[in-house]
Amino acid sequence: MKKAHNPQRFRPGAAGHAFITLATVVFLSAGCNDAVAPANFLTDTTSAFGEYNAELAHAPSVPPAPTFGHPEKVIVHLEVVEKVMQLADGVNYTYWTFGGSVPGPMIRVTAGDEVEMHLSNDPNNKMPHNIDLHAVCGPGGGAEATLTVPGHTSIFSFRALKPGLYVYHCATAPVGMHIANGMYGMILVDPKEGYPAVDKEFYLMQGEFYTKGKNGQPGLQPFDMDKAIKEQPEYVVFNGSVGGATGTHALRAKVGDRIRIFVGNGGPNLVSSFHIIGQIFDRVYEEGGNEVHENIQTTVIPAGGSAIVEFTCREPGVYSIVDHSIFRAFNKGALAQLVVTGPADKTVYSGKIKDELFQPGNPVAQSDEETAGPPAPDLPEEVRYKSGHQLFDMNCSACHQNSGLGMPGAIPPLAKSDFLMNRSDKGIGVLLNGIDGEAISVNGKPFQGVMPNLHLSDQQIADILTYVRNSWGNKSPVIQEKEVRKIRNQ
Amino acid sequence: MKTLVALSLLCCSMRLPAQPSGMVRIPGGVFTPFLQTGARPSKITVADFYLDKHAVTNAEFLQFVRANPSWKRSCVTRIFADSNYLQHWAGDLDIGDPRAANSPVTNISWFAADAYCRWKGNRLPTMTEWEYAAGAAPVHYKGRANTRHDLSRLILEWYDHPAPSILPPVMSTYRNSFGLYDMHGLVWEWVEDFNSILPANGGPGPFVCGAGSIGTANKEDYAAYMRFALRQSLRAEYTVRTLGFRCARDIAPRDIVKK
Numbered sequence: 001m002k003k004a005h006n007p008q009r010f011r012p013g014a015a016g017h018a019f020i021t022l023a024t025v026v027f028l029s030a031g032c033n034d035a036v037a038p039a040n041f042l043t044d045t046t047s048a049f050g051e052y053n054a055e056l057a058h059a060p061s062v063p064p065a066p067t068f069g070h071p072e073k074v075i076v077h078l079e080v081v082e083k084v085m086q087l088a089d090g091v092n093y094t095y096w097t098f099g100g101s102v103p104g105p106m107i108r109v110t111a112g113d114e115v116e117m118h119l120s121n122d123p124n125n126k127m128p129h130n131i132d133l134h135a136v137c138g139p140g141g142g143a144e145a146t147l148t149v150p151g152h153t154s155i156f157s158f159r160a161l162k163p164g165l166y167v168y169h170c171a172t173a174p175v176g177m178h179i180a181n182g183m184y185g186m187i188l189v190d191p192k193e194g195y196p197a198v199d200k201e202f203y204l205m206q207g208e209f210y211t212k213g214k215n216g217q218p219g220l221q222p223f224d225m226d227k228a229i230k231e232q233p234e235y236v237v238f239n240g241s242v243g244g245a246t247g248t249h250a251l252r253a254k255v256g257d258r259i260r261i262f263v264g265n266g267g268p269n270l271v272s273s274f275h276i277i278g279q280i281f282d283r284v285y286e287e288g289g290n291e292v293h294e295n296i297q298t299t300v301i302p303a304g305g306s307a308i309v310e311f312t313c314r315e316p317g318v319y320s321i322v323d324h325s326i327f328r329a330f331n332k333g334a335l336a337q338l339v340v341t342g343p344a345d346k347t348v349y350s351g352k353i354k355d356e357l358f359q360p361g362n363p364v365a366q367s368d369e370e371t372a373g374p375p376a377p378d379l380p381e382e383v384r385y386k387s388g389h390q391l392f393d394m395n396c397s398a399c400h401q402n403s404g405l406g407m408p409g410a411i412p413p414l415a416k417s418d419f420l421m422n423r424s425d426k427g428i429g430v431l432l433n434g435i436d437g438e439a440i441s442v443n444g445k446p447f448q449g450v451m452p453n454l455h456l457s458d459q460q461i462a463d464i465l466t467y468v469r470n471s472w473g474n475k476s477p478v479i480q481e482k483e484v485r486k487i488r489n490q
Numbered sequence: 491m492k493t494l495v496a497l498s499l500l501c502c503s504m505r506l507p508a509q510p511s512g513m514v515r516i517p518g519g520v521f522t523p524f525l526q527t528g529a530r531p532s533k534i535t536v537a538d539f540y541l542d543k544h545a546v547t548n549a550e551f552l553q554f555v556r557a558n559p560s561w562k563r564s565c566v567t568r569i570f571a572d573s574n575y576l577q578h579w580a581g582d583l584d585i586g587d588p589r590a591a592n593s594p595v596t597n598i599s600w601f602a603a604d605a606y607c608r609w610k611g612n613r614l615p616t617m618t619e620w621e622y623a624a625g626a627a628p629v630h631y632k633g634r635a636n637t638r639h640d641l642s643r644l645i646l647e648w649y650d651h652p653a654p655s656i657l658p659p660v661m662s663t664y665r666n667s668f669g670l671y672d673m674h675g676l677v678w679e680w681v682e683d684f685n686s687i688l689p690a691n692g693g694p695g696p697f698v699c700g701a702g703s704i705g706t707a708n709k710e711d712y713a714a715y716m717r718f719a720l721r722q723s724l725r726a727e728y729t730v731r732t733l734g735f736r737c738a739r740d741i742a743p744r745d746i747v748k749k
Contacts, residue, residue, distance in 0.1 A: 082652055123574065126653055126678075126732050128714065128723035149723040150730050151574050172723075173715040222650040225643075225712055253497045 001320050013253040045159055048073035048114045056105035059239045060225035060251050062201040062262060063108040067193055072113040075156075078104065080129045080148075082185075087209060087235060088242035089407060090218035095240070096127065096170070096181040102240030103205035103266060104168070104185025109160050109193050116157040117142060123151035134304065135160055135187045143171035163191035165288030165306040166235065167264050180210055180228050182240060183253075184266030186188050186306065198310065199257040204245060204336060206274075206301070206323060207266035208233035209420065215332060231269040236328040238321065238336040245321070245336035247399075247410030248448060252437075255342025260310045262447060264288075267303025274309070275324035276338065278317065283310040298324050314347040316436065318452045339450050341437045352455050376459065376481035381466060384478055388467025391460055396468075401461045404472040412442035412449075415472030419443075426469065428477055428487045431461045458484040510612075510739055513540040514669045519623045522707050524714045536622045541615060542736035544660035544671045545594035545679060546606060548585045554606045556583060561602060571599035574729045592659040594677045594734035600726035602651035603735035613740035617721070621714075622671035626666040639640045641674070645713035648675040653732050674713065680735040684721040 051073035057063040066072070081100045085091040098104025109115055119131050128149050132141035134181065136158045143155035170183035184207060210228040211221035215235060239245045253259055265272045275298040284296045288306035291298075299307050313319070321336035322329035328334050344351075393402070400406050404415035414420055417443040420427050434453035439446060456464070458481045469476040494589070511629050516589075518537045526532060555576075561584040566575055575596050580586030600614075607613050627641060644664075663675040692732070709713070724730075 059547075094652065124653060124729050126649055128720050147719070149720065149728055150732065151572075152728065173719045174712045177712055222647050225646060225710065229710065278569065413602045 032449055046112065051075060053077070054107055054109065054115075056099065056107060057203065058099070058105050058204060059100050059103055059203040060245060060249070061106075062188075062203050063106055063116045065190055066108060066110045066113075068110065068193065069192070071114060072110070073114045074109045075118065076107050077118045077120070078107075078131065079122060080125060081122050082127065084220065086219065086241055087211070087237075089401070091211070091213075091216065091242075091374050092220045093209060093211065094181070094220070094222075096125075096129070096178060096183050097407065098131070098168070098183060098185050099169075101183035101204075102184075102207065103264065104183070106185065106191065106203050106262070107168075107187040109187070110190045110194075111160055111163040113160045113189075114157055115160055116155065117146065118155050119146045119148055119152055120153040121148040121150045125150040127178075128172055129170050129183070130154070130172050131168055132241050133158070133168040133187055135162070135164070135168075135189050136167040137161055140171060141168075144197070147172065160187075160189045163189045163290070165189075165264070165285070165308055167266065167304050167306060169266060169304070176228055177223060177225070178206075179266060179268040180223060182209075182266075184264070186264045187264060188262060194294065195308075197258075198260045200251075200253045200259045202259070202261045203245050203264075204238050204251075204261055204321070205240075205266055206236065206238055206270075206272050206334065207262040208268070208270050208328075208332075209235040209237065211235065214428045220227045224380075228268070233270070233332065236270060236323060236332040236334040238334065242333035243407065243410065247280075247337070247407065247450070249410075249451065250318075250337035250339045251321075252339045252341075255316050255340055255345075258310065258312050259338075260306055260308060262288075262306070263301060263304055264306045265301040269303060269322075270325070270328070271303060272301040272334075273324040274299050274307060275322055276309075276311075277320040277322060277336075279311050279313070280316075281309045281311050281320060284308070313338070314345055316340050316342050316344055318434075318450055336391070337450075339437055351453075355457065376485070378480045378482075379478075381470070381478035384463045384466035385470060388463035388465070389471075390462045391456075392467050395454055395456070396464065404468070404474075412440070412445075412447045414468050414474070416474065421469065421474060421476065425487055426476070427465050427481070428461060428479070428484050431456060431464065432484070432488055434485075444474060458488065510540055511739075512543055513739060514543050515539075515617055515741070516541050516619070516623050516668050516670075519622070521618065521625070523618060524621065524707050524711060524718065526707050536617050536618060537740055538741045539619055540612075540739040540741065541613070541619070541623050541668075541670060542612075542738070543669065545677060545734045545736045546603075547592050547660055548579075548595045549591040551595040551598070551606065552583065552585055558605070558609065561605060566602070567729070570601040570727060572727050572729050574731075575599060575602070577729075578731070590656050590702055590720055593657040594635075594660055594672075596657065596677055596734045597729040598680075598735070599729050600684065600724070606735075607737035610737055612739045614680060614735065614736035617681040617683050617686065619738055620679065620681045623668055623670055624666075626668045626670070626673075628664040629667050638688065642711060642713050645674045649689070649713070649716060657732075677732050677734040678717070680729065680733065681721070684724055685726070 048071045054074045055063050069401045082094065082096050084092050085095050095102055116311060121129050128147055130143045130148060134141060136142045138158060142156055142158060146154040148154040159207045164186045166189065168185050168187050170178040172178050186203065188203060190351055210224045211234045212224045213221045235242060245251065263274055270418050281296040282294060284299045285308035286295045288308055299309065299316040301307050317340055318321055319338040319340065321338055323334035399411045400414050404413060406413040412419065419440060429449065435449035435451040438449050440449040462481045463481045466481045466489040516539050522535050523535050524534050559565060563579065564582050574597055578597055581632045585591055604614055658676065662673040663672045664669050666673055
């Protein structure tokens with residue numbers, strides 16, 4: 001991920017500059033051999049050598065690492081935009097944003113850089129705004145210098161003294177409401193020597209929303225001050241909305257990639273129990289600072305704080321990234337996905353090997369597989385349909401929706417789906433094995449097919465498919481367990 | 491500047507009518523200001539005054555510009571108004587879209603609002619007067635109850651929606667118990683002493699970082715925080731697309747005698 005920057009990209013007259021760079025390198029090496037002199041001649045406040053406009057990146061992307069090796073003047077332009085965007089399926093919210101997205105774009109500089117912030121407030125906004133960057137040492141973190149009325153721009157500069165991953169947010173009164181409406185993002189200050197190289201870097205930020213309507217109530221939802229004061233959000237999300245980092249917005253990597261995620265928590269109130277289901281973090285830069293802890297399952301991220309997590313995926317699959325304060329993930333949207341593709345390694349993870357009957361008191365377990373058990377009885381359609389309806393609601397409806405319509409662009413529809421209804425295996429193969437990132441076409445629309453293997457039994461698959469293939473205008477004969485078993489054993 | 495001096499001389503010689511048209515007499519009373527300096531909320535007494543029933547409209551402001559060419563968009567100096575002054579108009583003396591005629595005039599500086607009020611023989615309301623008048627409960631707003639709490643909620647709901655490209659006309663939101671229209675929910679409004687919340691040394695005001703969690707009368711009055719934060723972010727030559735004004739007038743001495 002770490003890209004070498006071509007200085008010419010940013011500065012005309014780079015020839016003269018290259019000479020200065022060389023001189024610095026010589027200086028530095030001399031310093032390293034001298035036990036008495038400070039190890040680094042560049043003090044915290046050494047003048048910047050050149051200047052360039054920061055390249056910002058919207059989540060889940062991360063800007064390339066700056067690789068100058070000396071202080072630069074970095075110019076950052078951020079615009080505040082108030083706009084209506086989707087918070088959840090059918091639910092809209094008037095977001096207040098840095099750069100038109102929640103979280104705001106990531107700013108990346110190097111320790112020692114001089115950062116010149118230009119904060120513009122869109123003329124169509126109603127509110128004054130400012131910015132408090134936790135990377136700033138100075139009153140208000142920049143907030144005092146940047147209070148900006150709509151239609152104006154404020155400029156201030158600061159020195160990025162300490163490396164780490166820092167939150168920025170609006171600090172205009174009422175502060176909580178400005179943050180609750182989405183006004184947060186991250187500024188990454190790379191150590192002078194940079195972070196160790198990895199294959200993939202991602203940007204995730206948690207935040208919660210306090211809407212007047214309960215979770216899922218459709219329409220444009222206003223901010224609810226009472227719920228915010230009581231700290232009882234309706235939504236807890238990654239990257240600004242339910243589904244902000246799942247489906248087509250999911251993080252994607254390959255087996256063996258060394259992955260680094262810059263995780264922030266905008267709050268405004270909740271502390272996150274950050275966890276990836278089925279992964280162990282090799283390294284965690286606790287709270288985004290210098291301290292590295294190894295082999296961590298769940299790391300706490302305070303509101304207005306961060307963590308940098310690193311790990312390597314050994315096994316392909318769809319990994320859920322959650323706030324392990326788990327009702328937030330299950331009921332309020334705190335779910336992101338990491339899709340890892342590549343060859344499986346059975347020495348790391350076997351998957352389900354077999355399903356056995358468990359009869360307490362009877363030491364001899366009986367296998368439930370086709371070779372051992374009697375053939376399952378055929379059941380009438382209405383019995384399978386009823387059971388399938390319940391199983392669908394539990395296992396499938398979160399993505400495919402109760403309407404069977406899926407989510408445009410992210411989750412394919414099942415209702416009148418040519419992909420489902422025209423399959424010779426009637427969809428049994430999909431439920432048995434899941435779909436691993438292959439591009440599919442449903443009713444003429446492309447989807448990145450990512451469906452987990454849910455490890456359902458033959459009976460469950462027969463019931464679900466009977467329901468799905470006879471709902472929302474679909475029509476086909478009942479599916480019996482023996483059909484599923486046949487395909488499973490192929 | 492000459493014009494201003496001439497105008498103020500003119501006002502002094504004007505006879506003030508007993509009940510200025512388009513204005514409402516606001517009965518004085520005791521008021522708890524939002525910003526508090528001491529430990530306990532202090533109260534202040536507000537005297538009777540007149541206040542415009544609704545915000546000044548584009549059409550009304552056009553009359554003012556016609557009568558005072560120095561306030562034309564192309565004539566005004568940058569000291570008195572920034573470059574967005576009346577930028578939503580089609581020309582110096584042309585409002586543009588006729589639907590905007592009865593909408594509140596915005597994109598005007600404090601100097602322009604002040605000059606308009608003087609031209610009418612009036613003045614801008616003080617922050618105390620404005621806040622006192624705006625705190626009155628709605629008597630009619632989408633059939634809702636008239637509690638103070640509800641007023642705060644309807645303000646927050648308005649802030650929650652982006653401003654439309656043409657602002658709604660005046661008297662389109664709600665009337666309060668003083669008989670004033672749209673004190674909230676249509677535009678922000680200039681007040682005479684908008685910058686008085688800045689400390690004298692020009693340093694940071696009360697709302698940065700510490701965030702007003704101390705020194706206010708009601709920590710749950712988010713709408714008031716927003717108004718005061720906006721005032722703090724302004725300078726007298728600034729213009730904002732959602733910032734308008736209305737005028738106030740003292741009660742003439744003989745009116746007080748009558749009372």
